[in-house]
Amino acid sequence: MPTVLLVEDDPNLGLLVQEYLTMKGYQTDRATDGNKGLELFMAGEYDLCLFDVMMPKKDGFTLAKEVRMGNRDVPIIFLTAKSMKEDTIQGFKAGADDYITKPFSMEELLLRIQAILRRYQRTADIVEQTTYQIGSLSFDYPHQLLSRRAESGADVPPQKLTSKESELLKLLAQNLNQPVSRSFALKMVWGDDSYFNARSMDVYVTKLRKYLREDPNVQLVNVHGEGFKLIV
Template identity: 55%
Template sequence: MENEKLHVLLAEDDRNLGNILKSYLEAKNYETTLCVNGHEALQAYAKSSYDICLIDVMMPVMDGFSLAKEIRTDNKQIPILFLTAKSLQEDKIKGFELGADDYITKPFAMDELLARMRAVLRRSMKETSQAEEISVFELGNYIFDVTRQTLTFENDVQKLTSKETELLKLFCENMNQILDRKIALLKIWGDDSYFNARSMDVYIAKLRKFLKNDPTVQLVNVHGTGFKLVTNI
């Protein structure tokens, strides 16, 4: 792990502290993306791949708890470590309830932060070291092959476009869980503009059409939140 260049998402609204942390982590061979508010961090998260998130709790636009909740909706495994001036017990409990892996209170020593990062990364890598990315999903009586970009029902093979494949794969990775609409837009289209939102609705309608032969597989709307790919109804 020490020789690999891991990617850190650092969300810290104090630019001076953020730049100091970024310089320190890069000196320790961690590629680091610095964002100064939660919204900027969420956009950066959706557009790239990260190994760990360091999140300040008190940030403008979107606070650290809200950011962590959005990230956890999309990814249950990525390590999240909160950086905060708050030391209240209820804030720590809220952080852990949102899925934080650790919590460090400011001011902190750089070597303590690094030690905590390495500890949560070791735990995360141990859990995922044997896992391989799934390329074939079973959806009721359908077989979805990501590599071949096909959706097969009995002897009927439906060829999918790249965008259809990306979107269905994202739903499969969050099967029977709510997929936040904004997360899906950012990950597949790069932003959550009105035009892209309408485009995604068209693709979802097409996926529903492709999946209509098996009533145990449903792509449902979750009002005000997003969508859920439900199987075994």
């Protein structure tokens, strides 16, 4: 049964879409604002997301960008009352796969969902990425190893990472040269963005910086007001 995350602040439309998709065989979870939507996304696994654009607390564009930090592949469809060209462009820049303007028929929404899921099923890489190249450094996520080759070509003993170091480095490597917000990293790796977890993350960031110094072309920098960025 395909799983769908629906984030729509209109309770009537949200319930209607949820009931229709459930009737058509889609397990559908629903949230009424962007913050709750992100919490559901990080707690579950979804085959497709339906995001309203204009929502309280966090709009659909922002939600999509944060979802893309944790999962670059999950398809996203925007539901919106807006039809201006600029909004459509902004939606696709935020990571949308499709864009449907309200009011819409349930049949049209279902056909778009089916088309996108078929396309993703054909093109999805069934092997999850497990190794990441960070400059001259190679990160083996399953074995939690960060390694490099000496200039002479000889192998250098790899650095063994802890589970938290590996999870954090994976998130940064998936968003190479892109900012990752502190709050998002904390929720993805630690489960919540409490003060004590934030202090713990700062310690792990310092450790990762030490390991990454092996390549002078690699930097883990603070981005004021946003979070961190792994730069090559």
